[in-house]
Amino acid sequence: MAKGQKKTGKGRLDKYYKLAKEQGFRARSAFKLIQLNKKYAFLESARCVIDLCAAPGGWLQVASKYMPANSIIVGVDLDPIKPIPRVVTFTSDITTPQCRNLIRGELKDWKADVVLHDGAPNVGTAWVQDAYSQSELVLMSLKLAVEFLAKGGTFVTKVFRSVDYNNLIWVFNQLFGKVEATKPPSSRNVSAEIFVVCRDFLAPKHIDPKFLDPKHVFKDLASTTIVGGLGISAGNAESNVFHPEKKRRHRDGYADGDYTLFKSIDASAFILGDDPVTVLGSGNKISFISEEESRWLSLDVTAADVKANCDDLKVLGKGDFKALLKWRLALREELGLASKSRIIEDATEAVEVVEVIDEDQEIAEELERLNAEAAARTKRERRKANEIKTRTIQRMQLQMTAPLDIGLEQTDATLGLGQDDMFDLGRVDAPKTTNNATFTMDDDGDAVLESSDEDSADGADDDEPLDSEDERENKLTGLEAELDGLYDAYQGRLRERDAKFKVKEARRKNAEREEWSGIQAQNSDGEDSDEEGGWDVVQDAKVNDHSNSSSDSSDESDIEEAEALPVKTGKRTRVDREFASQTTKRARLTPKAGTSGPYTSTTAAAKVWFAQDVFSKVDGLDDISDSESFNVDENSDDEASSANADDQGASDEEDFEIVPQEQDDGMDIWDANDEDEDEKTQSNLRKFGLLTPEAVTLAQQLVNRQTNKTQLINDGFNRYSLNSKEGLPSWFLDDEAKNYKLNIPVTKEAMSALRAKQRALDARPIKKVAEAKARKKFKAAQRLDKAMKKAEGVNATTDISEKDKAQQIDKLMRKGMSSGQKVKKEIKLVVAKGGNKGVKGRPKGVKGRYTMVDSRMKKELRAKKRKEKASRKRK
Numbered sequence: 058m059a060k061g062q063k064k065t066g067k068g069r070l071d072k073y074y075k076l077a078k079e080q081g082f083r084a085r086s087a088f089k090l091i092q093l094n095k096k097y098a099f100l101e102s103a104r105c106v107i108d109l110c111a112a113p114g115g116w117l118q119v120a121s122k123y124m125p126a127n128s129i130i131v132g133v134d135l136d137p138i139k140p141i142p143r144v145v146t147f148t149s150d151i152t153t154p155q156c157r158n159l160i161r162g163e164l165k166d167w168k169a170d171v172v173l174h175d176g177a178p179n180v181g182t183a184w185v186q187d188a189y190s191q192s193e194l195v196l197m198s199l200k201l202a203v204e205f206l207a208k209g210g211t212f213v214t215k216v217f218r219s220v221d222y223n224n225l226i227w228v229f230n231q232l233f234g235k236v237e238a239t240k241p242p243s244s245r246n247v248s249a250e251i252f253v254v255c256r257d258f259l260a261p262k263h264i265d266p267k268f269l270d271p272k273h274v275f276k277d278l279a280s281t282t283i284v285g286g287l288g289i290s291a292g293n294a295e296s297n298v299f300h301p302e303k304k305r306r307h308r309d310g311y312a313d314g315d316y317t318l319f320k321s322i323d324a325s326a327f328i329l330g331d332d333p334v335t336v337l338g339s340g341n342k343i344s345f346i347s348e349e350e351s352r353w354l355s356l357d358v359t360a361a362d363v364k365a366n367c368d369d370l371k372v373l374g375k376g377d378f379k380a381l382l383k384w385r386l387a388l389r390e391e392l393g394l395a396s397k398s399r400i401i402e403d404a405t406e407a408v409e410v411v412e413v414i415d416e417d418q419e420i421a422e423e424l425e426r427l428n429a430e431a432a433a434r435t436k437r438e439r440r441k442a443n444e445i446k447t448r449t450i451q452r453m454q455l456q457m458t459a460p461l462d463i464g465l466e467q468t469d470a471t472l473g474l475g476q477d478d479m480f481d482l483g484r485v486d487a488p489k490t491t492n493n494a495t496f497t498m499d500d501d502g503d504a505v506l507e508s509s510d511e512d513s514a515d516g517a518d519d520d521e522p523l524d525s526e527d528e529r530e531n532k533l534t535g536l537e538a539e540l541d542g543l544y545d546a547y548q549g550r551l552r553e554r555d556a557k558f559k560v561k562e563a564r565r566k567n568a569e570r571e572e573w574s575g576i577q578a579q580n581s582d583g584e585d586s587d588e589e590g591g592w593d594v595v596q597d598a599k600v601n602d603h604s605n606s607s608s609d610s611s612d613e614s615d616i617e618e619a620e621a622l623p624v625k626t627g628k629r630t631r632v633d634r635e636f637a638s639q640t641t642k643r644a645r646l647t648p649k650a651g652t653s654g655p656y657t658s659t660t661a662a663a664k665v666w667f668a669q670d671v672f673s674k675v676d677g678l679d680d681i682s683d684s685e686s687f688n689v690d691e692n693s694d695d696e697a698s699s700a701n702a703d704d705q706g707a708s709d710e711e712d713f714e715i716v717p718q719e720q721d722d723g724m725d726i727w728d729a730n731d732e733d734e735d736e737k738t739q740s741n742l743r744k745f746g747l748l749t750p751e752a753v754t755l756a757q758q759l760v761n762r763q764t765n766k767t768q769l770i771n772d773g774f775n776r777y778s779l780n781s782k783e784g785l786p787s788w789f790l791d792d793e794a795k796n797y798k799l800n801i802p803v804t805k806e807a808m809s810a811l812r813a814k815q816r817a818l819d820a821r822p823i824k825k826v827a828e829a830k831a832r833k834k835f836k837a838a839q840r841l842d843k844a845m846k847k848a849e850g851v852n853a854t855t856d857i858s859e860k861d862k863a864q865q866i867d868k869l870m871r872k873g874m875s876s877g878q879k880v881k882k883e884i885k886l887v888v889a890k891g892g893n894k895g896v897k898g899r900p901k902g903v904k905g906r907y908t909m910v911d912s913r914m915k916k917e918l919r920a921k922k923r924k925e926k927a928s929r930k931r932k
């Protein structure tokens with residue numbers, strides 16, 4: 058939670074609360090309307106406004122303040138509203154026909170320009186119910202809005218970002234020309250509310266009632282009603298129980314039914330659960346409430362900083378994150394949930410069947426070396442993959458204005474190493490295989506060593522005790538790499554949950570949203586599907602648009618099969634795992650129409666999402682997903698890379714950025730023959746000169762013969778220069794890049810030289826001024842040129858006297874050399890006294906321009922002073 062914004066207690070009395078008090082508004086929510094109106098300016102021009110759910114009347118006060126005098130303002134609420142001048146209020150339930158009749162009675166034949174809705178059902182019961190009622194309330198307010206709004210009118214409503222959000226937006230888009238979702242600054246970050254401003258009401262003659270019927274609009278809800286917790290749906294509850302591997306988390310923002318940002322998580326969920334990263338990413342604090350949990354705090358394995366880290370998960374750094382995960386592992390060991398002995402036991406079992414042969418030892422060493430290299434390579438690849446995935450996700454997000462339940466991100470792989478995928482052996486085992494022991498996660502999510510059946514049978518590499526120094530080091534390397542992955546996933550999840558980020562993205566994309574004119578816009582024949590076809594036709598259009606080829610159904614069943622595989626057992630083959638991960642990704646990116654089963658609701662929601670124009674161009678989502686499947690099998694590296702290259706080519710066209718090839722992490726060896734590099738350096742030098750104080754210092758030392766080339770080269774080889782970065786964790790490398798470098802001393806002279814250079818740069822006129830001056834000069838030259846030509850012409854004529862010639866040439870040259878500005882004619886001052894006193898019109902004997910002044914010229918002097926002052930300021 059943002060530090061300045063507490064949800065309870067005095068935190069509620071924030072700046073807007075105080076401002077509302079100061080300015081006499083009845084509710085702080087008044088500022089939401091003020092800010093919305095500032096952005097969309099719908100009140101100033103409105104002559105009639107209806108405010109649904111208006112008590113205590115903050116919005117009504119704003120409406121009455123900003124709307125023109127004599128406007129009609131009607132407010133309705135369940136609660137009575139204290140009188141407000143110029144405002145008519147009723148006490149009524151907006152979902153009833155009685156309310157409609159009351160408004161009709163008040164407005165008579167008038168139509169409203171704006172309908173406002175800030176309704177929120179009384180909270181306190183289950184969140185699920187609240188959320189649903191809120192969505193229903195929105196739909197009811199829309200029903201009233203479409204009845205009373207004039208064509209081109211505006212409907213402003215509050216919605217919660219719940220599973221219904223997408224459906225509501227879709228309906229708005231069918232009825233309004235422009236639909237924008239926005240969160241005004243006065244709306245608390247901790248609140249899931251968002252305001253949707255629907256402008257340009259299309260006022261169709263007939264609206265299919267299904268557009269306004271919750272049963273139709275929210276029909277996906279039946280299978281996604283929330284039972285609480287982290288977004289497990291009630292409709293799926295049974296299948297979740299019977300098919301735990303199919304349990305999905307909603308990665309699109311707020312978990313269902315969870316509309317607050319601050320979340321406290323029980324320590325036992327983190328320690329005992331099998332998904333520690335999700336827990337860390339989804340909460341703000343880990344609490345130690347039960348006796349057992351409090352006891353954990355007093356154990357030796359719990360260092361002092363663990364508690365501090367648990368208190369604010371939002372501020373976890375890389376080190377803290379790792380420390381927490383390590384603490385969890387240690388505590389689990391302490392609690393007997395995962396024991397070292399088990400790791401060793403498993404490993405020793407594998408060792409028992411191995412014979413020690415000297416030759417094999419060599420092979421083992423060689424293998425180990427290769428494995429270490431492969432591990433480093435895989436790590437790089439994985440980092441690259443994570444970057445691509447993060448970018449892909451960001452790109453997807455850029456098309457969203459809010460997190461949506463679209464079934465897109467039901468699985469986690471797009472977020473890098475998510476919790477399911479994180480424990481997916483397909484990713485973990487291949488690179489971290491040391492000899493025949495595989496470093497992976499057990500059922501509890503702990504790191505364990507497994508030996509693969511085939512490998513241990515042949516046993517050639519297992520000739521060293523598994524708990525030897527080298528082995529332990531390898532394990533540690535594996536663990537570090539794993540932690541890196543976890544950290545990336547954690548970062549991804551934090552980003553995902555960052556409401557500010559989402560709102561910013563949403564705002565940035567508002568313009569694009571405008572361009573989407575709903576399903577109607579997609580009808581090539583331009584029929585008004587609203588009126589002609591109604592809900593069903595539009596729904597059919599959506600389904601047809603996105604129904605896929607015949608292979609879809611088989612794909613879908615593939616996904617089912619792949620996902621039905623036990624995720625966390627060591628027995629899954631690599632082929633299976635790759636297949637599963639590929640198909641899962643494909644499923645995520647290309648929702649299939651007409652499928653049934655536990656995915657139905659998601660698929661339908663996804664259809665709504667994919668009905669957007671932006672996706673019509675993205676045919677190659679499959680390709681992209683394929684290109685993101687990373688083959689960790691060394692032998693198939695070539696095939697994979699060529700396939701990836703193809704796919705990347707395709708993704709290029711789809712405007713998916715390709716992550717630049719990472720430099721080899723090996724030693725940075727100075728290559729004197731690298732001419733390209735040299736040329737680049739030279740051109741950089743020519744272009745930018747000496748820009749840093751270090752460079753200037755060295756240059757000055759060279760010029761003053763305080764140092765020489767050899768010394769500089771020698772200095773180049775310092776303790777920072779030849780450090781191998783092989784196998785170091787990414788967070789460490791990040792840190793090193795920032796801090797672990799040579800500190801070249803800079804001199805005072807170098808700094809002052811650079812400052813002088815900067816000052817000289819600053820002193821130069823800005824481009825516009827320089828251009829204006831050059832233009833002026835050019836025009837003067839042109840004028841002179843023209844005058845000279847004319848003068849030559851005059852000189853050449855024979856029919857005028859020399860004196861006249863001289864006079865004309867003089868006149869021409871004076872004109873040519875003038876500044877080109879017309880000389881202001883002087884204004885004659887006529888003092889209004891004597892005969893000129895009280896004269897109307899031109900005074901006698903005055904020719905040309907004149908102005909009447911009084912004898913003291915007070916007015917004129919004042920004007921002159923004012924002008925002088927203004928011009929001084931401008932300078």
Ligand SMILES: C[S@@+](CC[C@H](N)C(=O)[O-])C[C@H]1O[C@@H](n2cnc3c(N)ncnc32)[C@H](O)[C@@H]1O
Pocket residue numbers: 083084086087109110111112113114115116117133134135136149150151152175176177178179194
């Ligand atoms: C957040 S308040 C509105 C605040 C108001 N915009 C203001 O600025 O003062 C939400 C209101 O919705 C009202 N409400 C909830 N359900 C309603 C319904 N079915 N009909 C009418 N009003 C309703 C509640 O009584 C509550 O006063």
